[in-house]
Amino acid sequence: MSKTATTEGTGRRAGFDRADMVATAIALVEKEGPAALTMRRLAAELDVATPTVYWHVGSRDELVTEIIRHQSERLATRPIVGTTPADRVMSAARHVWDSALDNRAITSLAHQTGTTALLEHPLEEALVYELEAAGLTGAAAADALRAILATIGGFLILALRDESAIPEDRRGPALWAASDAPVAPATIHALAAPPDLPHLFESTVRTVVDHHVSNRADPAKEPQCPTSR
Amino acid sequence: MSKTATTEGTGRRAGFDRADMVATAIALVEKEGPAALTMRRLAAELDVATPTVYWHVGSRDELVTEIIRHQSERLATRPIVGTTPADRVMSAARHVWDSALDNRAITSLAHQTGTTALLEHPLEEALVYELEAAGLTGAAAADALRAILATIGGFLILALRDESAIPEDRRGPALWAASDAPVAPATIHALAAPPDLPHLFESTVRTVVDHHVSNRADPAKEPQCPTSR
DNA sequence: CGTCTGACTAGAACACTGTCATAGTGTGGC
DNA sequence: GCCACACTATGACAGTGTTCTAGTCAGACG
Structure with missing residues (x-):
């Protein structure tokens, strides 16, 4: 030093x-x-x-x-890939996820001190840029951004949690193994195993992204999944 | 006392x-x-x-x-409403959200100590029960449960955060107001306002639920929102 | 009745934490 | 040579979780 x-x-x-x-x-x-x-x-x-x-x-x-x-x-620039708008939005979303996993400690620190928004802001800018490129503006873009970020955040609290700091009998899998709920044994068995978070992240965030941005490349589009209101 | x-x-x-x-x-x-x-x-x-x-x-x-x-x-039993499987799953998901908001302090305590799984377990049991009633078992049910819970969790960390404990210039809206990103003014304006979390929760979780459980009450209804893969 | 045991309680302390008031030091500019 | 300022150390305050030690009490047993 x-x-x-x-x-x-x-x-x-x-x-x-x-x-x-x-x-x-x-x-x-x-x-x-x-x-x-x-x-x-x-x-x-x-x-x-x-x-x-x-x-x-x-x-x-x-x-x-x-x-x-x-x-x-530091984590400002990661290249966004993909040809369709939805792919590019998804790529930007993955950057948030990846950079959080690449810097677990500092991301946890930001979470504990409520500065996550500050830490991820450049990545969020890239994300909202792609959302606008996909045709969203104003409240629609804001809603899409927030929905995507919230979903990412939900997976991050699972991925960043230090399981070893939690006693075994307080963890999810153990609770399901000991549960006597009216649930099929196959389901219990699946719940007693640790989850595949990256895969689950991918498919869930993809779903949310698709819900907000139509994923066709040319403008000859009609709404294929009407929003609930 | x-x-x-x-x-x-x-x-x-x-x-x-x-x-x-x-x-x-x-x-x-x-x-x-x-x-x-x-x-x-x-x-x-x-x-x-x-x-x-x-x-x-x-x-x-x-x-x-x-x-x-x-x-x-204490928070074991809330009645699940709805006729279609997706509606009932959504109802169970809303119970997790509602009971967390009704007991903000204790939910935060659980989050800080990594005992969220323990706190919410009965509500999760109800949720997985409805997922099975919707036709999901084994890994499919487990994946659906975890995706839904992660999404709820993401919104909860936003809803339960004590904004007043964070200096104004470190909060999301202020960051967007001061941002010089290449973003439309209307979007910046929308991002500078506080979000409508309950509404966003509803539509996002609904999307994730629909992605996992087909929401047809009777078989005479075609899929209206095909999953991307 | 006395005595003993085990359930329970108080006082004070240990090793930490963030924070600060006080009292210095060294170094550059005059 | 001297002064002012930038910087540093000592030590303390209030707070945290935790534990050691020394009890005090209620009831069971002889």
Whole structure:
């Protein structure tokens, strides 16, 4: 650690700056999980006393916000593929899912602190861009975006949950194995096994996407699945 | 407060049991939110010292589990309405949503401690029962249940989030208002307004339900929304 | 009646957490 | 040489979950 002081301009003392705090915090979270992000722990990682971190960064909340903001810029660009509008929307949706799984720790941190919207905003911009390219604007685009994001979020809380932190008898499969509900044995058996989340994500989000954007490439289209109202 | 001890007047032996701890804890959480559930706070509520709570209840984790288990039994029975299988599945899904909104505090507590599956299990049983009545068994029923639950969960994290705890500039609407993405003004405007979650929940979950269970009440009805694959 | 056992309770403490007030240090500019 | 400012350390406060120790009580047994 201990980057040598730059002493450029007003860089007086053997100097860390705000960016160093954020970078070290990100590394710490990625290496040991969100729970390891403690002000004292971060200070120790930088070989510095606790108030130094506060001097640079203000508070834990500000630090987390900065981490998320910084990470948000990192995951900006992933190429969107597909020829039909629905395929391209689906591709953008998959980016949200993939980048959350690629950065589990930081995504969990954002979730705990209620900054998910901040973290995923660039990916959401790409998503809403594709939605507009698919012909949706205004409230229709907003509704589609939110429905898709909510669905992704639902799968993410399942995928990001640390199952090992939950006692075995409190987990879903065990509950179904012990359940005496009037349910077919084959169903119980299927419920007692861990789910295939990626596959389920794909088909469910696809369904929601298709519900909002008609998936034909040329404009000679009629509504094939009327919305309920 | 302070249920009079079995032997009154002495003041040494308070005469509480495990059930009293759980009941008081539930009342506390419902009145002041999950964050108020502190071992010391609960002890104070019972007019007792902290270790007494531990003697009865083991640990905070055990206490929470007991709370969830107790609450789980409470919300067991809500009548399922509807004539078509899809309507009945939808009704069961709405019960999960409604009961979570009716008990925001405890649902949040369950979410934070990873015991959501435990809390909602009876409602999930009703849901899977209706799925089987709609003709799904085994892996098909399990997939449908999980897809529906994930979707509900996604909307719940939006509906249960305490927006007031998040600084205004970190919230979704503000981000869109300040965004310079290549997006139509009408869309930006729609995104800057708070969403109508109940309506969005209804239409999205309905879509997922329809994707899994064919919604024909009698066989003389053609599929009106073919699934994409 | 006395004594003993087991159910229960209180006080104080440990190791943490985020946060801050105080009291310094070193370094560049004058 | 000296000053002001940027930065850092020490130590503390209030809060958390948890546990050790030392009891006090109610009732069973002799």
